[in-house]
Amino acid sequence: MPRQVDHNQRRRQIAEAVWRLATRGGLEDVTLRQVAAEAKVSARLLQYYFGTRDQLLLGALEILNADAEQRARERLAALGxxxxxxxxxxxxxxxxxxxxxxxxxxxxxxxxxxxxxxxxxxxxxxxxxxxxxxxxxxxxxxxxxxxxxxxxxxxxxxxxxxxxxxxxxxxxxxxxxxxxxxxxxxxxxxxxxxxxxxxxxxx
Structure with a gap:
């Protein structure tokens, strides 16, 4: 029986690859092929989840923002x-x-x-x-x-x-x-x- 894919986890895997490339050398010249290699997925799979390069960059940013909002809510909740x-x-x-x-x-x-x-x-x-x-x-x-x-x-x-x-x-x-x-x-x-x-x- 084939293993069920966690699509949210796969999107995060690709987003995290974008983030790593961003911190290492910026995003101006980053290609879909580079992101796919960093994420250890095929270019076709990357395009399936995000589409174009611009959509990939925006999608990875949305995931980062969602993480930031969650952590902010947790820290604000700790104020009492x-x-x-x-x-x-x-x-x-x-x-x-x-x-x-x-x-x-x-x-x-x-x-x-x-x-x-x-x-x-x-x-x-x-x-x-x-x-x-x-x-x-x-x-x-x-x-x-x-x-x-x-x-x-x-x-x-x-x-x-x-x-x-x-x-x-x-x-x-x-x-x-x-x-x-x-x-x-x-x-x-x-x-x-x-x-x-x-x-x-x-x-």
Missing amino acids: QTPSMQALVRGVLLELLPLDEERRNRHLVYIAYFIPFLVDPALAKVAREAPHALEDLVAGLIMQGQELGEVSRDIDAAAEAAFLVAGAEGIQTTVLLGQRTPEDAVALIDHQLTRIFTATPRN
Whole structure:
């Protein structure tokens, strides 16, 4: 009797091959044949699961994003049942920093996607049209903080969220390059959050 194939596991096997190639030398010149060889599958099987090269890169990125969201949910859940809005925003932003091997490897893969998203018209279109989900999440948490009295009503939640996410992404690069320690990066995030979350919560 033939062995039943786990299609999700096979897709992950191929996605992980993309990630390994990304961290070793970028993705600009990666071919379907190279990915197939790295994943130890046939080129035909790779195309069966993902189709074109662009579809492969986007599919591998979707799997990586799903992993990141799952790990983020787990870490946020570890904050307890009733964390403050500041703690939740902090938890979201720390996901953007390479504070452990898992997050470091993930961010290295994200960086490898940067050039293809710049130079490949189809991928660039996807990047341009991607919603600002993370900024919207942080803005929503800040607005909840305003409702709870943790954040001043004078704060522009959307502008602060955009600044915090962009700042965390910039800090991420300096940590990856060894210009700043993870501890210093976290301290910078905390400094900005202390500036925003200055109001006294209502009882």
